[in-house]
Amino acid sequence: MVRILKKVSSKSIDFYVEQNLDDFYTKSSKQHNFISHIENKISWVSSKNADWPEGIFKADFENLNVENEIIIVKKLIQGKQAPNGWTVGPLTKPKNLGIFLEDVGFSNVYQQAGMALKLEDLKHQTADESELLVELVEDTEHLKQWVEVVSLVFGIKVDYEFMEYLLLEPEAKFYLGNLEGKSVSSLMLYLSSGVAGLHAVSTLKEYRNRGFGLAISRMALLDAFKKGYKVGVLQASTLGERVYRKMGFQKYCDIISYELEENKMNLET
Numbered sequence: 673m674v675r676i677l678k679k680v681s682s683k684s685i686d687f688y689v690e691q692n693l694d695d696f697y698t699k700s701s702k703q704h705n706f707i708s709h710i711e712n713k714i715s716w717v718s719s720k721n722a723d724w725p726e727g728i729f730k731a732d733f734e735n736l737n738v739e740n741e742i743i744i745v746k747k748l749i750q751g752k753q754a755p756n757g758w759t760v761g762p763l764t765k766p767k768n769l770g771i772f773l774e775d776v777g778f779s780n781v782y783q784q785a786g787m788a789l790k791l792e793d794l795k796h797q798t799a800d801e802s803e804l805l806v807e808l809v810e811d812t813e814h815l816k817q818w819v820e821v822v823s824l825v826f827g828i829k830v831d832y833e834f835m836e837y838l839l840l841e842p843e844a845k846f847y848l849g850n851l852e853g854k855s856v857s858s859l860m861l862y863l864s865s866g867v868a869g870l871h872a873v874s875t876l877k878e879y880r881n882r883g884f885g886l887a888i889s890r891m892a893l894l895d896a897f898k899k900g901y902k903v904g905v906l907q908a909s910t911l912g913e914r915v916y917r918k919m920g921f922q923k924y925c926d927i928i929s930y931e932l933e934e935n936k937m938n939l940e941t
Contacts, residue, residue: 677866677903680788686762686925689786689905692869693927694730694763696862699841703834709754714745718755722831724822727929728758734765738772746776749932758930761786770928778930784907786925791868791897791904793920794890802887804857808895809846814855815839818846821858825874845895849875849888857884861892868896870906885912886919 677688700717701708708717713736716728733741748754758778760770770780809815819830838844843864849857856879862869870892875884893904907927908916 674863675866676900680790680903680922682924685788685903685905686786688865688867688903689788689907689925690730690759690761690763690927691865692862692867692905693759693761693871693907695843695864696869696871697725697727697729699838699843700725700831700834703837705831705833707753713741716754719831719834721829721833723828724826724830725834726755726757728755730763731758731760731769732763732765733769738766738769739776742769742772742776746778746932756931759927760930761927762925770930773930777933779933780928781931782929784909784927784929785913785923786927787906787908787913787916787921787923788867789893789904789916789919789921791893791902794894794897797920799887799890800883802883803851804849804882804884804887805851806847806849806857806888806891809839809848812836812839814848815846817855818848818858821848821855821876822872822874824876825858826872845892847888847892849884851879851884857888859888859892861896863896863899863901866901867903867905868893868901870904873906873912885915889916889919 697717698710700706701710705720706717709715712732714731718726745754749756809818815835819832819835823830843862845861847859848855857875859873860871862871870889873885
């Protein structure tokens with residue numbers, strides 16, 4: 673039985689923001705087309721044939737030699753045995769891991785705001801009218817369209833085989849936003865650790881600034897609310913943070929991605 677988080681608490685919500693993301697990564701580790709390493713002190717997943725999902729996450733170097741542990745992972749990245757992308761968030765130990773990473777050649781390449789919302793608040797909001805027709809993806813034909821939108825928006829190759837697997841799993845729901853018969857927006861709702869997480873929120877460049885991201889997000893979160901979920905979470909860029917504040921989301925933590933600098937990728941450096 674799923675244990676639902678009932679309210680947003682500033683003391684603990686950051687845990688759920690990152691845990692929902694970690695759950696998604698961990699789910700992919702069970703697939704044959706992924707290289708994965710899941711253990712208490714460090715985990716990572718990497719698709720053999722695609723760019724996403726992949727990443728290093730949930731480092732716990734408490735009571736260990738932090739620099740030595742990082743150097744071990746660094747050598748694995750240099751040897752192409754681990755992905756070059758390290759997520760640092762509220763679950764990371766020590767809290768200042770980013771400083772250690774930068775000291776050995778990693779760079780802060782992407783910073784997101786970990787945000788949360790009490791879903792009941794959506795019921796009392798008046799949604800702006802939108803031309804977007806939002807639908808739940810229920811077959812592989814529409815899933816291919818979903819993957820195409822995400823791939824175009826982020827400039828990455830999405831692991832379709834994994835998405836096809838998730839389509840049949842209860843915790844994942846895919847949404848497509850259509851305008852005049854064309855798929856222009858997409859989103860994945862991931863239900864885990866008691867919260868409803870929004871992931872891969874995408875709108876094609878020529879259709880942005882029309883409220884489509886909010887429209888597709890609102891429908892997904894209201895669906896989660898109908899299923900009994902009380903809290904929605906997401907990770908947003910600086911631009912996305914401003915947009916989601918309009919819906920009532922508040923920032924509670926930072927989720928930072930680090931990469932090993934190209935000139936440090938050589939094993940001799």
